[in-house]
Amino acid sequence: MDFTRFETELTLLRGTLSKLLSDVLKMLEDSISSLKNKDLVLAQMILDSDEEIDEMNRQIEESVYQILARFRPMGKDLRYAITMIKLSNDLERIGDLSCNIAEKTQQYQNFDIYEILEAKEINQMLKVAIEMIKGAYKAFEERDVDSAIKIWKKDDIVDELEIEVRKKAINRLSDPDFSQELVVPYILLARDIERIADHATNLCEELVYIEIGKEIINIVREEQENK
Amino acid sequence: MFEQITTEKTILKIINFNGWYDQKQILKNINMDMFKNKISAIIGPSGCGKTTLLRSINRINDEIPDYRASGEIIYDGKNIYDKDIDITMLRKKIGMVFQKPVPFPMSIYENVAFGLKIHGLKDKRRIDEIVRLALKRAALWDEVKDELNKPARNLSGGQQQRLCIARALAVDPEILLLDEPTSALDPIATQKIENLIEHLSEDYSIIIVTHNLAQATRISDYMYFMYQGELIEWGPTRNMVRNPKKQLTEDYLNGRIS
Amino acid sequence: MKKKQSVDSLVSLIFRTISYITFFSIILIISIVIIDGARFFKPSFFFEYPKKAMTQGGIGPAILGSLIMIALILLISIPLGLLTGVFLSEYGSKSLIGKIIDIAVTSLSGVPSIVYGLFGLTLFSITLGFGTSILSGSLTLSIMTLPVIASSVREALVALPRELRESAFALGAKKTETIFKILIPAGKKRIITAILIGSGRVIGETAPVLLTGAVFYSTKLPTSLLDPVMTLPTHIYFITMSYGVEAQWMAKATSSFLLILILIIYLIAFQIRKEEKNV
Numbered sequence: 001m002d003f004t005r006f007e008t009e010l011t012l013l014r015g016t017l018s019k020l021l022s023d024v025l026k027m028l029e030d031s032i033s034s035l036k037n038k039d040l041v042l043a044q045m046i047l048d049s050d051e052e053i054d055e056m057n058r059q060i061e062e063s064v065y066q067i068l069a070r071f072r073p074m075g076k077d078l079r080y081a082i083t084m085i086k087l088s089n090d091l092e093r094i095g096d097l098s099c100n101i102a103e104k105t106q107q108y109q110n111f112d113i114y115e116i117l118e119a120k121e122i123n124q125m126l127k128v129a130i131e132m133i134k135g136a137y138k139a140f141e142e143r144d145v146d147s148a149i150k151i152w153k154k155d156d157i158v159d160e161l162e163i164e165v166r167k168k169a170i171n172r173l174s175d176p177d178f179s180q181e182l183v184v185p186y187i188l189l190a191r192d193i194e195r196i197a198d199h200a201t202n203l204c205e206e207l208v209y210i211e212i213g214k215e216i217i218n219i220v221r222e223e224q225e226n227k
Numbered sequence: 228m229f230e231q232i233t234t235e236k237t238i239l240k241i242i243n244f245n246g247w248y249d250q251k252q253i254l255k256n257i258n259m260d261m262f263k264n265k266i267s268a269i270i271g272p273s274g275c276g277k278t279t280l281l282r283s284i285n286r287i288n289d290e291i292p293d294y295r296a297s298g299e300i301i302y303d304g305k306n307i308y309d310k311d312i313d314i315t316m317l318r319k320k321i322g323m324v325f326q327k328p329v330p331f332p333m334s335i336y337e338n339v340a341f342g343l344k345i346h347g348l349k350d351k352r353r354i355d356e357i358v359r360l361a362l363k364r365a366a367l368w369d370e371v372k373d374e375l376n377k378p379a380r381n382l383s384g385g386q387q388q389r390l391c392i393a394r395a396l397a398v399d400p401e402i403l404l405l406d407e408p409t410s411a412l413d414p415i416a417t418q419k420i421e422n423l424i425e426h427l428s429e430d431y432s433i434i435i436v437t438h439n440l441a442q443a444t445r446i447s448d449y450m451y452f453m454y455q456g457e458l459i460e461w462g463p464t465r466n467m468v469r470n471p472k473k474q475l476t477e478d479y480l481n482g483r484i485s
Numbered sequence: 486m487k488k489k490q491s492v493d494s495l496v497s498l499i500f501r502t503i504s505y506i507t508f509f510s511i512i513l514i515i516s517i518v519i520i521d522g523a524r525f526f527k528p529s530f531f532f533e534y535p536k537k538a539m540t541q542g543g544i545g546p547a548i549l550g551s552l553i554m555i556a557l558i559l560l561i562s563i564p565l566g567l568l569t570g571v572f573l574s575e576y577g578s579k580s581l582i583g584k585i586i587d588i589a590v591t592s593l594s595g596v597p598s599i600v601y602g603l604f605g606l607t608l609f610s611i612t613l614g615f616g617t618s619i620l621s622g623s624l625t626l627s628i629m630t631l632p633v634i635a636s637s638v639r640e641a642l643v644a645l646p647r648e649l650r651e652s653a654f655a656l657g658a659k660k661t662e663t664i665f666k667i668l669i670p671a672g673k674k675r676i677i678t679a680i681l682i683g684s685g686r687v688i689g690e691t692a693p694v695l696l697t698g699a700v701f702y703s704t705k706l707p708t709s710l711l712d713p714v715m716t717l718p719t720h721i722y723f724i725t726m727s728y729g730v731e732a733q734w735m736a737k738a739t740s741s742f743l744l745i746l747i748l749i750i751y752l753i754a755f756q757i758r759k760e761e762k763n764v
Contacts (some may be wrong), residue, residue: 004425005446062469069468070444259511289650292579323655325648332671341666342656391652398656 006071013063015083017091020056024091024098024192027053028133028196031101032126035108038096043105046098060088079213083206087140090206091200094133097196101189108185119186121165125193128158132200136207145211151202152216158197165190236263238402238432239284244298246279246288253279255453255456257298261449265423266433268447268464270440272485275453277436281404284434285321286314302402319346322395326407328387330379331394335362335371338379338390342398349393357397364430366423385416389423396431405435409442421446440480444468452476453483515744522741524733535702539724539732544739546706550619550714553707554698555688557623562630569631571664586653590639593632599698601629602693610697621653623696626690630683637679641672656739674761681754690716717743 003011027046034042050210067073067081132151139148169187239261246254253276261267266480269277279288286307287392288294299306307317319342331338339358353449358375367389371382379390388408395403405424409417413463424433425446443450444464450477451461460467460476471477533543569586577583605625615621645668653663669676701717707714717739724736 004422005448065469066465070464072441266555285655287655290651290654315659318655318657323652325652327646327648329648329652331649331653331667332673341653345656345658345662345666394652394656400600 009063009067009071010077010080013060013067013081016056016060016063017084017087018141020053020060020088020091020223021133021140023049023053023056024095025130025133025137027095027098028101028130031098031105032130034102034105038105038109040106040109043102046102050095050099053092057088057092061085076210076213080210083210087203087206090202094196094199097199099193100192104185104189109197110210111182111185112216119165119168121161121168122186122190122193125158125161125165125190125197128154129197129200131195132158132197133203136200136203139207143211145208148204148207149216149219152208153220155197155201158194162190162194233417235265237261238263238302239434240299240301241280242301244280244283244300245296246276246283247295248279248291249293253456254283254296257458259451259458259461261432261434264428264434265448266428266435266445266446267449267451269434269436269451269453270443270479271453271459272479273438274455277453278406279433280453281406281436282323284402284404285318285323287318287323289314304375313382315346319398319485320400321402321404322398322400323404323406324388324391324395324408326410328384328391328411330382330387330390332375333379335379335382336375339397342394346398357412358393358453361393361397364396364427365389366419366426367393374435383416385412385419388412388416388420392420392423392427396427400431402432402434407437408435410437410439415444440482452479454479504746515748518737518744519741521662522737522739523745525738526742535735539728539735544715544717544735544742545607546722547715547720547739548742549706550699550716551688551718552591553619553714554623554626554694554716555684557619557710558626558630558687559680559684561623561627562634562683565627566631566634567669567676569635570642573635573639573667575660575664580664590632590635593628593764594636596629598629598690599692599696601625602696603695604628605693615711617698617700618711619698619707619714622694622714622716625693625697626687629690629693630687633683633686634676634680636761637683638672638676640668641675641679642668644675647672674757676756678754678761682748685750685754688750689718689743691722694719695722717746 026050030042032048033039034046064081064085067077071077073081132154135151137146138144139151166187169190171181172186173183207213208216208219232421237260237299241257241259241261244254244257245252255276257280267479269280271277282288283296284300284302284307288296296308298308300308302317302321305312306339331341333341336358339361340354343354343357348357354373359368362371367386370386379387382390388411392408408424409420421442424435427433428448435443435447447464450464450467452459452467452473454475460471462472467476468480471480475484530543531548534546535544536542569590572645573583573590577586602625605621605628609615609621609624610617612626615624649667649671650663653667654660658666694716698714699716700713702715702723721736721739721743724732724739
């Protein structure tokens, strides 16, 4: 192979992160599907795989330690190394949150949460959250800064949706047809998804920072000033 | 992800090795293993004995009248300090490149061919081929291919050092000993040589002495830390930078001793 | 501040003046000798025998004689000097025999040339029976040149970086191979320079040749090593000591020629040394 030890270490790092990204994405999709289909087996598999996710996170950290100690990177390489840890942690958190959702499959197996899942806000949020993570993955693979910024802006949508969910939930409390025991799962689920979206937003911020050393928030502000 | 020592092949084993210049003991009871196709860096502050150790591996210290050694260095199944070892063959298999690039007073071609000719190779076509291959391996061919007959002296410092590497590679060694190969060079030439060394480790086992710690951590697979004649600690580089076992090692790595 | 400056420039001025005076005096002497004699140069001067009691003719045989002597001297002293120098540098510097040779080589350079002449006379001409001959003369002068060449070879080799030898050894070369294929070629320029300077000096040596090799006149060219020979410096001596005013033109012309020859040799030597420094 034609790589120096430094390049090898970087490649290893990127590869592990890539795998972590795709594994976490799958975990999220699976957790939603397990909830919708009341698939307890799938839910358990998701919970079991959390350990692997943690292990990959640790490997990524270790790689970064090696890179910093041995190769003293500067500039972009240094940003890259440090931000990789952040990326990895955010992904690991998304993994944990997906586990939360999988747990809900277990917790609410006897409930009919169909109504919650059909709620358009929840669906919207889910859709956007998954889009964000997929988009972040693509942006990472293709080093696409513009896509990352676009995705980042969608976080506002998710936040608004979550507020909607809460309002509705509070309203529903006074609705006699609505089973009260569904309110809490409704709110909790919305919160989990909102958090997932939050971490996905972080992913975008980190990606952009690695590529161009600037923070999205400053870029967006500049855009608005120029308008 | 972490390299397992047990899957790597030992190429050199140093056992209870001691070295003296006259009455002064320079090397104290050194014990270590070195592995095939890896870059092994011997590090330590000035005067710790690392160069003496390196020079004991190809027995170039024999040329120094006051030097005495005891202990064993096992290579290819034999102790290289045995009475019946053929030094010429030993030095063919274990090559050396020095800190100061010293081209011979001849053309570039003749420099690289020198080792071949003294080992008896006469076939001109074979020599041409090996010279070309060695220069390619040393990443020098493209720069000198049209000027093989010009004096080697005219090359720049970095080129001269690559020539010395080509010269050593021409005789097809198994191990390459490098004594601070970049300390006399500017940063760009240094980087070229470091890249070269990393590529060479695919085909050769490399043992490098360097006082440049960053260089050692950048390119080595194993590090051997020496201090005042003793081997304090050795192991895979990635382990040593993360968890040095001895406080002395940690102090050296963090620049608290020099 | 100003006072120091003026003292400084005064001293500098004094040094410069002295140097210029010295320099110009030397140039003056050399120029006078050369020009004074060069006016007698013509082709016949270089090829003919001296005739009519040195009042006519040329110094052909003397030129030939000097050249033969130099050739023989170099033939003898270069190989011996080389080997001695190599021994001192590569083998023996710390052993007892090495130290003895070292001292000998250094001291031999200080011996006055007439003493060499006497030694040569005694050993070569008388004891070994070579008589007054090219052989005696060249052997004697070789003993003079030998230490010069040996020291300079030794110095040239010792100046070479340790890594040069070690690189050769590290490839598996034996000591002799390293010395002859690498070290001597590496020190080539310095050695050649030293040989040239040594030759330049010995071509003008008078006393030793006087006692062992030269005659003031020979009718025929030397045919064997045991024949005596005319040389340039001895020729000058003979003319000035034994001949009259009308012959002095030849002495002047010979001096001029000899000096030019030596200057050329030194100039070549310096040119080579300058080349080496530029590398």
